[in-house]
Amino acid sequence: MSTTARLAGKTALVTGGSRGIGRAISRRLARDGALVAVHYGHDPAAAERTVKEIEADGGQAFALHAELGVPGDADTLWSAFDRAGADRGTDGGLDILVNNAGITVPRPLAEVSEADYDRVFAINTKAPFFIIQRGLTRLRDGGRIVNISSVATRVAFPAIISYTMTKAALDYLTLTLAQELGPRGITVNAVAPGYTETEINPTLAVPEIRRRYAEASTFNRLGQPTDIADVVSFVASDEARWVTGQWIDASGGAHLGV
Ligand SMILES: NC(=O)c1ccc[n+]([C@@H]2O[C@H](COP(=O)([O-])OP(=O)(O)OC[C@H]3O[C@@H](n4cnc5c(N)ncnc54)[C@H](OP(=O)(O)O)[C@@H]3O)[C@@H](O)[C@H]2O)c1
Numbered sequence: 001m002s003t004t005a006r007l008a009g010k011t012a013l014v015t016g017g018s019r020g021i022g023r024a025i026s027r028r029l030a031r032d033g034a035l036v037a038v039h040y041g042h043d044p045a046a047a048e049r050t051v052k053e054i055e056a057d058g059g060q061a062f063a064l065h066a067e068l069g070v071p072g073d074a075d076t077l078w079s080a081f082d083r084a085g086a087d088r089g090t091d092g093g094l095d096i097l098v099n100n101a102g103i104t105v106p107r108p109l110a111e112v113s114e115a116d117y118d119r120v121f122a123i124n125t126k127a128p129f130f131i132i133q134r135g136l137t138r139l140r141d142g143g144r145i146v147n148i149s150s151v152a153t154r155v156a157f158p159a160i161i162s163y164t165m166t167k168a169a170l171d172y173l174t175l176t177l178a179q180e181l182g183p184r185g186i187t188v189n190a191v192a193p194g195y196t197e198t199e200i201n202p203t204l205a206v207p208e209i210r211r212r213y214a215e216a217s218t219f220n221r222l223g224q225p226t227d228i229a230d231v232v233s234f235v236a237s238d239e240a241r242w243v244t245g246q247w248i249d250a251s252g253g254a255h256l257g258v
Pocket residue numbers: 015016017018019020021022039040041042043044066067068069099100101102103123148149150151192193194195196197198199200201
């Protein structure tokens with residue numbers, strides 16, 4: 001990897017970096033020159049595959065495991081980061097944190113159980129909150145926090161109400177932290193994908209649903225994980241140093257009209 005790459009010398013951590021959008025973000029940040037910690041929860045093979053892909057591209061990465069949404073998850077994650085990073089010569093410091101890991105609950109209000117509600121908030125909202133809280137001493141001045149939100153917080157979407165509430169909370173966290181961390185030169189932004197082709201959306205296997213989701217974009221196609229990763233790459237770079245506290249739509253203009 002060239003030392004003139006824009007993230008050369010930086011260390012990044014991508015939660016849920018093993019699959020889907022997180023995999024594309026991990027690959028892109030590594031291509032930009034960062035050493036990337038590829039976090040996963042349940043699928044070590046996917047994480048190792050992503051690390052191998054990065055290495056094959058000439059980049060540097062390592063995998064780390066921590067199940068999120070369970071007590072002590074943030075501490076587990078940072079301990080795993082320290083252990084795995086020590087082998088790669090890191091000092092425990094971090095320049096870019098991407099809170100990407102997430103799950104959905106595809107159920108309307110009447111069908112959401114208490115267990116669904118608690119789990120989606122634990123993984124999508126509580127985990128990033130405490131990962132950030134316990135990561136702040138590691139995050140170097142001038143660093144970046146990127147929270148992966150959703151276009152769903154811009155429109156009413158009854159079918160996934162509890163999921164959207166978790167992302168709305170993340171949006172508020174983004175705004176507030178941007179204010180708090182500004183004096184350290186740390187930017188905090190949310191990047192909001194729309195309908196993106198990953199395993200979080202099993203209904204995309206249904207042709208009619210694919211067509212409807214694609215038509216929601218003004219470009220009449222589904223998003224690809226790389227569409228989101230390219231935006232995260234910009235937000236993570238020095239070029240975006242004057243952008244903070246923002247909710248950046250990366251949905252291909254989904255639901256601009258209706
Ligand atoms: N795809 C879309 O249409 C879309 C739209 C808007 C926003 N988003 C957001 O984009 C982010 C990535 O979604 P995606 O579509 O790429 O999903 P995905 O393909 O299902 O990948 C989810 C990632 O999160 C990790 N993860 C999930 N639950 C976890 C847990 N309990 N503990 C630790 N890791 C966990 C997974 O790792 P393991 O499998 O190893 O657990 C995986 O790496 C999410 O925050 C999602 O809400 C997606």
